[in-house]
Amino acid sequence: MPTAMPAPTPTAERGDERGREPMTVSPEPSIRSRSPSLPPGSHYIGIDLGTTLLRLCAYHPDLQTVRFVPNERDKRKTPCFVAFPDDIELVESGRKACDPVVGEEAQRWLFKYPKATVFSWAQLVGLKFDDERVAFYQRYAPYRLVKDKYARVCVEIEHDGRQKHYRPEDLTAILLTYARQNAEQALRHPITGSVITVPAGYTLLQRDATKEAARQAGFQHARLISNAAAAAIAFGFDRPAHPTSVTEYVLSFNLGAAHIDCAVVGIDEEVFEVLASAGDVGFGAADVDVRLLMHFVQDLSKQSNRKLTSLDLLSLRFGAEKIKKALSTADSISHTIQLSSGAYAMTMTRELLETLCADFFDRCLVPIQQVLVEAKMDITKISKVVLSGGGSHFPKLRDRISSLFPGNHIYDFALIDKHKAVGYGAGIESALLSGMRSPNITNYLLIDSLSFSLGILDTTTNTIKTLLKRNTALPAQTTVTLRPIPPTTPPTSTPPAPIAVIKLYEGDTTDPKTCHLLATLSTPIPTQDKHITLSIDVDVDRTVLVTLVSDETEKNVRVTDYPMPVFDVSEDWERGVGVTVVGAGERKGQAGGEVEGMEIQD
Amino acid sequence: MASSEHDYYALLGVTYEATAQEIKKAYRKNALKYHPDKVGADNEQAAEMFHLLTLASDTLADPTKKSAYDTLHKSRIAQKRKLEQMDSHLRKARQDLNDRE
Numbered sequence: 106m107p108t109a110m111p112a113p114t115p116t117a118e119r120g121d122e123r124g125r126e127p128m129t130v131s132p133e134p135s136i137r138s139r140s141p142s143l144p145p146g147s148h149y150i151g152i153d154l155g156t157t158l159l160r161l162c163a164y165h166p167d168l169q170t171v172r173f174v175p176n177e178r179d180k181r182k183t184p185c186f187v188a189f190p191d192d193i194e195l196v197e198s199g200r201k202a203c204d205p206v207v208g209e210e211a212q213r214w215l216f217k218y219p220k221a222t223v224f225s226w227a228q229l230v231g232l233k234f235d236d237e238r239v240a241f242y243q244r245y246a247p248y249r250l251v252k253d254k255y256a257r258v259c260v261e262i263e264h265d266g267r268q269k270h271y272r273p274e275d276l277t278a279i280l281l282t283y284a285r286q287n288a289e290q291a292l293r294h295p296i297t298g299s300v301i302t303v304p305a306g307y308t309l310l311q312r313d314a315t316k317e318a319a320r321q322a323g324f325q326h327a328r329l330i331s332n333a334a335a336a337a338i339a340f341g342f343d344r345p346a347h348p349t350s351v352t353e354y355v356l357s358f359n360l361g362a363a364h365i366d367c368a369v370v371g372i373d374e375e376v377f378e379v380l381a382s383a384g385d386v387g388f389g390a391a392d393v394d395v396r397l398l399m400h401f402v403q404d405l406s407k408q409s410n411r412k413l414t415s416l417d418l419l420s421l422r423f424g425a426e427k428i429k430k431a432l433s434t435a436d437s438i439s440h441t442i443q444l445s446s447g448a449y450a451m452t453m454t455r456e457l458l459e460t461l462c463a464d465f466f467d468r469c470l471v472p473i474q475q476v477l478v479e480a481k482m483d484i485t486k487i488s489k490v491v492l493s494g495g496g497s498h499f500p501k502l503r504d505r506i507s508s509l510f511p512g513n514h515i516y517d518f519a520l521i522d523k524h525k526a527v528g529y530g531a532g533i534e535s536a537l538l539s540g541m542r543s544p545n546i547t548n549y550l551l552i553d554s555l556s557f558s559l560g561i562l563d564t565t566t567n568t569i570k571t572l573l574k575r576n577t578a579l580p581a582q583t584t585v586t587l588r589p590i591p592p593t594t595p596p597t598s599t600p601p602a603p604i605a606v607i608k609l610y611e612g613d614t615t616d617p618k619t620c621h622l623l624a625t626l627s628t629p630i631p632t633q634d635k636h637i638t639l640s641i642d643v644d645v646d647r648t649v650l651v652t653l654v655s656d657e658t659e660k661n662v663r664v665t666d667y668p669m670p671v672f673d674v675s676e677d678w679e680r681g682v683g684v685t686v687v688g689a690g691e692r693k694g695q696a697g698g699e700v701e702g703m704e705i706q707d
Numbered sequence: 708m709a710s711s712e713h714d715y716y717a718l719l720g721v722t723y724e725a726t727a728q729e730i731k732k733a734y735r736k737n738a739l740k741y742h743p744d745k746v747g748a749d750n751e752q753a754a755e756m757f758h759l760l761t762l763a764s765d766t767l768a769d770p771t772k773k774s775a776y777d778t779l780h781k782s783r784i785a786q787k788r789k790l791e792q793m794d795s796h797l798r799k800a801r802q803d804l805n806d807r808e
Contacts (some may be wrong), residue, residue: 371731373736376736376738378731378734378738538744550738551743551744552738577761577765578761580757581761582758644743645742645744646745
């Protein structure tokens with residue numbers, strides 16, 4: 106905090122707690138206008154952005170429905186691979202030097218440039234380098250993970266003998282640029298908007314990073330919806346004719362490579378309301394590959410002449426993925442993986458796979474129970490369970506889920522493949538945002554909800570007071586009044602102008618250590634008997650706008666601007682009342698003389 | 708709360724006896740008219756209305772919040788109930804008349 110706090114201007118400080126070089130967001134007058142919806146006639150595209158695969162889905166005016174858009178190789182799915190081969194190779198293959206290659210072509214470079222070919226980075230988006238998951242991913246990734254100046258994780262690429270750092274969202278941007286160019290070529294018109302599917306458990310920071318990637322890729326507006334919500338929309342269009350007077354409640358479960366998404370969705374005709382959602386980010390079907398991989402490594406260690414190189418680990422990992430897929434339909438499979446020390450032949454049974462993954466299935470069921478409780482939904486009211494995502498093919502998982510719901514509730518898609526359901530849902534949402542109306546898509550609406558609660562720190566108890574609960578429908582708004590508390594002892598010297606410091610958190614516990622600090626806001630307190638009104642607005646695109654009204658000043662601050670620094674929340678806070686109040690010039694210690702603190706009024 | 712002066716029942720267009728499911732259904736139906744995806748992101752009036760609808764359905768669909776709201780608006784609700792009953796009497800009378808014809 107600078108010693109001379111410019112008097113009556115509320116600011117949002119986004120630097121670290123101790124205020125070294127705080128990032129000050131100047132309040133903009135235009136901030137009140139809500140998220141940038143694009144002008145009528147703009148084209149949106151639906152993007153199923155998975156960890157391993159990307160699918161594009163767009164409205165087809167002639168067919169009056171949505172269709173998957175093929176890539177330059179005429180494939181309807183693109184592997185999420187970005188490679189940076191040496192310039193000479195690029196020029197030889199007819200490209201510009203320094204251009205990254207994307208998709209199947211990038212996959213081809215994996216074994217030649219293992220340190221310059223990136224895949225499965227989606228799970229790194231918005232993570233701190235110190236996160237325990239980063240160390241885990243590093244063990245199985247051929248590329249190196251490093252720390253950036255915000256202490257977040259970055260990918261180090263070796264290109265032409267030099268090291269370059271890419272944030273996970275930069276890699277996503279490369280992939281999305283490729284996707285947009287492909288779609289523009291196939292659809293023959295510019296595309297400025299996108300509907301991108303993300304895990305339901307993504308935090309605001311992870312969502313912002315994804316939106317930033319979309320911006321970099323040339324999309325002026327990106328609407329993020331959860332995989333589970335997208336699959337529920339696909340269900341709504343796939344389901345047989347349904348009496349319009351009856352509300353249908355579905356449980357949508359999506360198991361991707363690195364996430365579990367779960368949502369209870371209420372459907373009335375064409376209105377889809379996400380009543381509750383939950384997820385497990387960073388845990389998904391790829392964990393089965395890792396279990397298989399560890400099993401192979403153990404098996405190979407029994408053969409004394411085998412030494413595994415990092416490329417061998419890579420081969421084993423992709424071999425494991427193949428075996429896992431095959432075992433969704435077959436009871437057992439024999440497979441040979443080429444390693445540097447020779448061929449490794451093995452036979453794997455589904456039974457053994459299920460034994461290796463027993464606790465995996467248990468963990469898959471946790472979010473299901475959670476959303477049912479949060480939606481206050483009796484299990485008998487759920488008419489259908491919609492399974493989507495590659496991981497939902499496991500017969501064992503299907504059995505476990507269906508045993509939770511008495512009667513046969515698992516829905517089998519009739520018109521679409523269930524692994525394409527998410528892309529299809531994103532396509533429909535994109536058609537609606539493009540303003541398309543057709544006999545198939547008429548008066549449709551998705552009402553999404555907040556994924557995590559938002560609250561402010563109450564320093565009397567050092568707990569977080571929730572202001573907007575998770576699962577609140579979006580757009581959401583709330584207002585709270587902060588009242589100054591007069592000092593118990595009169596000030597000894599001329600008191601400095603007091604400033605209220607308000608800390609906004611995202612998270613579902615009351616412990617600030619386990620929640621994400623979104624922003625620290627400060628505003629001067631004019632006189633003791635004046636209140637401060639704090640309003641939080643979250644729009645449909647989850648842009649959080651905080652308005653502080655004190656005395657005659659009113660200032661708006663958008664707190665989820667990108668890039669967001671990572672905060673250190675471990676610092677012990679001085680005891681204050683309600684909201685911390687510090688006088689100008691003093692960071693710590695007692696409150697400024699005129700006002701002792703602020704309390705939150707209900 | 709500032710919005711408590713609003714008549715949530717009228718806002719959603721539900722009767723006093725409406726079940727939680729009926730309330731949620733009415734909410735979704737009304738959302739079509741006021742959701743930013745339908746009316747544009749700049750429509751402040753619609754945004755305010757959508758917010759009120761969310762509040763109304765959250766309050767009335769939750770038994771505890773509903774009874775707190777009802778206590779606060781006892782007189783208005785009594786009036787509304789009377790009207791609703793009158794309505795149903797009127798309907799019944801009309802029905803009887805039709806049946807006789």
